[in-house]
Amino acid sequence: MAEPLVVFDNVVKRFGAFEAVKRMNFEIREGEFLAFMGPSGCGKTTTLRMLAGLEQPTEGDIRLAGKSLVNVKPHERGTPMVWQSLALFPFLNARENVEFGLKMRGLDKPTRARKALDWLERLGIGEFAERDVNSLSGGQRQRVALARALVTEPKILLLDEPLSALDAHLVIRMQGVLTKLQRELGITFVYVTHSQSEAFAMADRVVIMSRGEIAQIGPARDIYRTPASRFVAEFVGRNNIFAGTVNAAGNVDTAAGAFTLGGKAKPGENVSFVVAADVVSISTAKPAAQNVFAAQLISEEFVGSMVTLFFEAPGGAEVKVQVQERLLEGIPREPGQQLFLSFDPSHAHILKG
Amino acid sequence: MAESRPAKPDYYAIAWRMPLIVWQGLFFVGPLLFMLAMSFFLVKNYRMEAAFQFSNWSRMLSKGFFWDAYAYTLWLAVLATFITSIAAFPASYFLAFKASERLRRWAIFFLVIPFFTSYLVRVFAWQVILAQQGVVNAAISYLGLGPWQMLNTQFGTMVGYLVLCLPLAVILQTFSLANIDKRLVEAAHNLGCGRLRAVFTVVAPLAKTGLVVAAVFCFILSFGDFVSPYYLGGSKPPTLSIMIVDTSKSGQQWPRAAVVAIMMIATLLAVAFTAIGFAYRKRGK
Amino acid sequence: MKTGRLLRWLLALYTALVFLFVFAPIVASLVFSFNSDRFPTIPLGSFTTAWYAKAFSNPEAWDAALRSLLVSSVTAVLATAIGFSAAYTDYRYDFFGKTAFLVLALLPPTIPLIILALAMLGWLSMFNASGMTISIIIAHTVLCAPFAMAVIRLRLNQMDPNLEPAAWNLGASEWVTMKSVVIPFTLPSIIASLCLTAAVSFDEFAVAWFVSGLNKTVPVVILEIVTGNIDPQVNAIGTAVFFVSITLVVIAQVLVLRPARKPDAA
Numbered sequence: 030m031a032e033p034l035v036v037f038d039n040v041v042k043r044f045g046a047f048e049a050v051k052r053m054n055f056e057i058r059e060g061e062f063l064a065f066m067g068p069s070g071c072g073k074t075t076t077l078r079m080l081a082g083l084e085q086p087t088e089g090d091i092r093l094a095g096k097s098l099v100n101v102k103p104h105e106r107g108t109p110m111v112w113q114s115l116a117l118f119p120f121l122n123a124r125e126n127v128e129f130g131l132k133m134r135g136l137d138k139p140t141r142a143r144k145a146l147d148w149l150e151r152l153g154i155g156e157f158a159e160r161d162v163n164s165l166s167g168g169q170r171q172r173v174a175l176a177r178a179l180v181t182e183p184k185i186l187l188l189d190e191p192l193s194a195l196d197a198h199l200v201i202r203m204q205g206v207l208t209k210l211q212r213e214l215g216i217t218f219v220y221v222t223h224s225q226s227e228a229f230a231m232a233d234r235v236v237i238m239s240r241g242e243i244a245q246i247g248p249a250r251d252i253y254r255t256p257a258s259r260f261v262a263e264f265v266g267r268n269n270i271f272a273g274t275v276n277a278a279g280n281v282d283t284a285a286g287a288f289t290l291g292g293k294a295k296p297g298e299n300v301s302f303v304v305a306a307d308v309v310s311i312s313t314a315k316p317a318a319q320n321v322f323a324a325q326l327i328s329e330e331f332v333g334s335m336v337t338l339f340f341e342a343p344g345g346a347e348v349k350v351q352v353q354e355r356l357l358e359g360i361p362r363e364p365g366q367q368l369f370l371s372f373d374p375s376h377a378h379i380l381k382g
Numbered sequence: 383m384a385e386s387r388p389a390k391p392d393y394y395a396i397a398w399r400m401p402l403i404v405w406q407g408l409f410f411v412g413p414l415l416f417m418l419a420m421s422f423f424l425v426k427n428y429r430m431e432a433a434f435q436f437s438n439w440s441r442m443l444s445k446g447f448f449w450d451a452y453a454y455t456l457w458l459a460v461l462a463t464f465i466t467s468i469a470a471f472p473a474s475y476f477l478a479f480k481a482s483e484r485l486r487r488w489a490i491f492f493l494v495i496p497f498f499t500s501y502l503v504r505v506f507a508w509q510v511i512l513a514q515q516g517v518v519n520a521a522i523s524y525l526g527l528g529p530w531q532m533l534n535t536q537f538g539t540m541v542g543y544l545v546l547c548l549p550l551a552v553i554l555q556t557f558s559l560a561n562i563d564k565r566l567v568e569a570a571h572n573l574g575c576g577r578l579r580a581v582f583t584v585v586a587p588l589a590k591t592g593l594v595v596a597a598v599f600c601f602i603l604s605f606g607d608f609v610s611p612y613y614l615g616g617s618k619p620p621t622l623s624i625m626i627v628d629t630s631k632s633g634q635q636w637p638r639a640a641v642v643a644i645m646m647i648a649t650l651l652a653v654a655f656t657a658i659g660f661a662y663r664k665r666g667k
Numbered sequence: 668m669k670t671g672r673l674l675r676w677l678l679a680l681y682t683a684l685v686f687l688f689v690f691a692p693i694v695a696s697l698v699f700s701f702n703s704d705r706f707p708t709i710p711l712g713s714f715t716t717a718w719y720a721k722a723f724s725n726p727e728a729w730d731a732a733l734r735s736l737l738v739s740s741v742t743a744v745l746a747t748a749i750g751f752s753a754a755y756t757d758y759r760y761d762f763f764g765k766t767a768f769l770v771l772a773l774l775p776p777t778i779p780l781i782i783l784a785l786a787m788l789g790w791l792s793m794f795n796a797s798g799m800t801i802s803i804i805i806a807h808t809v810l811c812a813p814f815a816m817a818v819i820r821l822r823l824n825q826m827d828p829n830l831e832p833a834a835w836n837l838g839a840s841e842w843v844t845m846k847s848v849v850i851p852f853t854l855p856s857i858i859a860s861l862c863l864t865a866a867v868s869f870d871e872f873a874v875a876w877f878v879s880g881l882n883k884t885v886p887v888v889i890l891e892i893v894t895g896n897i898d899p900q901v902n903a904i905g906t907a908v909f910f911v912s913i914t915l916v917v918i919a920q921v922l923v924l925r926p927a928r929k930p931d932a933a
Contacts, residue, residue: 606779
């Protein structure tokens with residue numbers, strides 16, 4: 030089988046004494062939408078910049094389509110990027126911006142203009158082709174930046190927090206534009222973001238980074254349901270984390286109560302486990318289920334039709350529950366209300382380390 | 383920016399670094415170092431010969447007229463620095479605090495213009511204005527006064543130094559005053575600090591660095607200028623810069639002129655470092 | 668707040684006087700240049716263009732004007748090229764000895780011209796290179812490069828640090844990026860720098876006087892006329908010189924002050 034499109038082979042990046050990226054090994058498959066996510070300073074942007082050739086790895090090798098990139102200059106790589114600042118050329122109009130990469134490839138003027146206009150049309154801003162880029166709105170400028178990168182028909186597109194400067198409603202719209210484009214073109218997108226909703230909404234696989242290391246790599250669903258570490262579980266944020274000691278009966282004694290994990294823990298061990306916020310059930314009367322505990326409602330938060338309820342469990346721990354708002358009919362939701370929460374043992378995921 | 387693993391030299395970066403290093407090395411550092419060497423050369427039969435003799439130094443520094451000129455030049459420059467700083471301050475204060483943003487921009491726009499126009503012609507114009515039968519004396523004669531002797535006096539020299547330094551002083555002072563947090567001044571007013579007192583106890587200390595930098599520039603400009611003391615001050619007594627002109631132009635005594643020049647550079651460096659040290663000194667003794 | 672308003676007006680009046688003082692010689696020179704009196708005073712004499720006629724029929728003045736034009740335009744190009752390279756280096760790179768590099772770049776304006784003139788005269792004479800038109804150009808480039816650097820560096824400050832990488836990323840080599848991104852972006856400041864450095868060179872007299880020998884520039888001619896006598900011809904030449912410099916400086920300022928077309932982060 031041929032090598033994946035991109036391979037990071039023992040890549041280390043140091044800036045002086047600071048190790049920005051610590052020995053990274055991973056692959057990017059042809060045609061996938063891969064998102065890098067992590068807190069600022071975790072090394073995600075450095076990773077992307079190494080792929081574009083704007084930083085050189087201190088150690089290790091990066092291969093694109095089987096060829097080592099180490100001695101390949103940025104302008105010889107064919108890895109166009111959409112920048113956080115957009116970095117449009119302010120002295121060129123929208124069409125000339127899009128033509129830039131084609132001009133560098135030596136295409137003649139009519140071909141350049143045709144291709145550029147095609148792409149501007151495709152992204153719905155054909156009418157602004159001759160406009161000064163400084164006079165365009167944020168969303169329009171975003172599309173010019175996308176067209177400028179895509180017009181060269183690359184195998185791979187790099188995106189560095191491209192939506193972070195946009196208003197919330199535009200972000201959702203552009204997410205749609207990006208996923209649709211990626212499906213249609215079938216090219217690989219490598220997307221760096223600090224926004225969980227962007228990464229989870231668009232990416233086939235997500236790489237969670239922490240302090241220069243990969244904390245977890247996998248589909249959004251896996252990262253959410255089965256976080257590899259306490260860091261990932263906390264970073265994802267919609268998880269409830271419980272910690273305790275396994276008693277002789279195989280149940281875990283936590284501050285919120287004793288829970289059974291269906292035999293996944295050995296007696297005597299100290300374990301932490303996560304229960305995703307959307308698998309916790311709520312009821313007014315004590316249900317006949319496993320792993321039931323009483324908690325006090327503190328507050329609630331709406332995002333669209335979803336509501337997140339914040340409870341205080343015995344022992345003071347915060348427990349989050351996420352449900353469709355219509356499923357809460359008949360359940361009193363005054364702050365201070367005592368309710369019963371429960372979860373199925375199969376939904377508890379034990380954290381390593 | 384992009385740092386790389388030990389690789390071949392970055393010719394692109396070097397190419398952009400070289401023009402300045404080569405040009406200023408050859409034609410700025412080179413001449414100044416040569417001047418230092420020249421101060422040890424000898425002049426025989428109106429020709430300069432390379433040598434390493436202290437005779438120029440001992441001859442110049444042992445002469446009373448050199449030290450008289452030194453003291454006079456220093457006095458003039460210090461006086462010009464204080465007069466310019468004080469004369470500029472109310473205007474800078476107005477532009478920084480009382481004028482609109484728009485007016486301030488226009489004012490700076492106009493103040494930059496003289497800086498790049500002929501100082502020589504401006505001094506000549508003042509020579510005509512201040513002459514014995516000039517505009518000023520004609521004007522005051524209607525009041526039954528004068529005529530006043532203004533040309534070829536210290537007053538004339540000071541007018542020239544003001545022509546040279548005032549625009550730059552107002553620009554630098556205005557920038558430093560405009561950068562002050564205005565709320566601090568308001569707070570001072572609020573605490574019952576009088577207007578004039580606020581200027582000295584709040585505004586001046588906050589803008590100290592900028593005010594000192596402006597003063598240092600005034601000092602540098604007036605200390606090295608030879609046009610005002612010559613054409614408006616009458617060159618008697620001579621200043622150090624006039625001495626450089628006289629020794630090098632008429633007597634071909636470049637080495638002795640070099641001695642004067644090096645003494646001037648040493649003085650300027652000493653003044654600049656003392657002043658900058660004072661400007662950035664931490665408050666609270 | 669009656670005293671407040673009075674104070675404001677007094678300060679405004681004072682500021683106006685400062686401007687009057689600063690621009691008086693420029694205006695006086697213009698007025699005197701059309702005034703028939705050899706020793707202008709008030710009341711003014713009659714209107715005349717005789718001084719211009721005298722100046723314009725003076726072959727030495729014409730010779731000097733042409734030389735000044737040559738010196739200032741070549742100086743402007745050289746100083747702007749050197750200033751640009753220094754500004755770009757400062758913008759983009761951090762390297763061992765950068766402080767020394769910046770000192771070298773910005774020090775010349777703090778050395779009195781008369782001292783530079785003497786040093787330059789000695790240095791160029793050693794290579795038998797003084798007394799020529801090119802000697803003036805060499806010396807003026809040293810003086811003007813720092814101004815060029817300052818003006819262009821200000822413009823580079825407004826350039827998105829990702830703009831160059833964005834061009835590389837789209838297939839432009841560093842040199843091509845310089846030509847098609849950095850230079851177009853800094854073009855207003857490059858033109859401003861050409862104007863400012865030309866103006867500085869056009870008006871500089873001390874260094875030119877020392878190193879020019881018989882190849883006099885306009886300010887050197889003025890200096891010699893002024894040294895001789897009061898001759899209103901100087902007002903005519905001076906007014907012409909002012910006109911040239913002020914035009915250059917105003918063009919430069921308009922270009923520098925023009926609001927940067929900076930992408931506003933939406």
